[in-house]
Amino acid sequence: MSKSVFYHAGCPVCVTAEQELIGLVGATNVSIVNIGEDKSRISEAEDLGIKSVPALVTPNGNVLHINYGASIEDVKG
Amino acid sequence: MSKSVFYHAGCPVCVTAEQELIGLVGATNVSIVNIGEDKSRISEAEDLGIKSVPALVTPNGNVLHINYGASIEDVKG
Numbered sequence: 001m002s003k004s005v006f007y008h009a010g011c012p013v014c015v016t017a018e019q020e021l022i023g024l025v026g027a028t029n030v031s032i033v034n035i036g037e038d039k040s041r042i043s044e045a046e047d048l049g050i051k052s053v054p055a056l057v058t059p060n061g062n063v064l065h066i067n068y069g070a071s072i073e074d075v076k077g
Numbered sequence: 078m079s080k081s082v083f084y085h086a087g088c089p090v091c092v093t094a095e096q097e098l099i100g101l102v103g104a105t106n107v108s109i110v111n112i113g114e115d116k117s118r119i120s121e122a123e124d125l126g127i128k129s130v131p132a133l134v135t136p137n138g139n140v141l142h143i144n145y146g147a148s149i150e151d152v153k154g
Contacts, residue, residue, distance in 0.1 A: 004101060016139060017141060020135045020137065020139050020141060021141075023135070023136075023137075024081060024101070024102045024106070024135065025101045025102060029101070058097045058100070058101065059100075060097065060100070062093060062097050063144075064094060064097060064098075064143050064144060065143070065144050065145075066141050066142070066143055067140075067141060067142050068142075
């Protein structure tokens with residue numbers, strides 16, 4: 001995995017964090033996944049260790065939980 | 078402010094986040110401030126809206142709280 005992956009759920013906190021991260025890291029270096037829309041990827045996020053969104057998974061596999069938009073449980077709805 | 082500023086307090090969570098962020102953003106684009114060692118800068122961090130460390134303040138002035146190492150109150154000691 002050479003790109004970071006940014007998981008979000010469309011929440012306002014997520015949008016701000018996404019814009020800031022893309023500005024810092026560069027859009028070509030980040031894949032964006034909206035687990036609010038694509039619920040089939042929630043389990044993938046959980047397997048990576050994500051507890052809340054927005055979260056960035058780095059190329060090293062570390063999870064950076066950024067601010068707090070919603071828990072994974074909230075996204076499951 | 079054209080650089081981001083990364084505030085931390087030397088905690089293990091802080092160290093991991095620092096290494097990851099520097100890898101993503103580039104060391105030349107981030108200033109590092111250890112408010113555990115340099116307590117005179119705690120009030121500056123609070124003024125920027127930082128509630129816990131590690132936290133990254135972007136060039137736009139947005140605060141990204143990353144994971145959770147310690148609250149500012151904890152750092153005050």
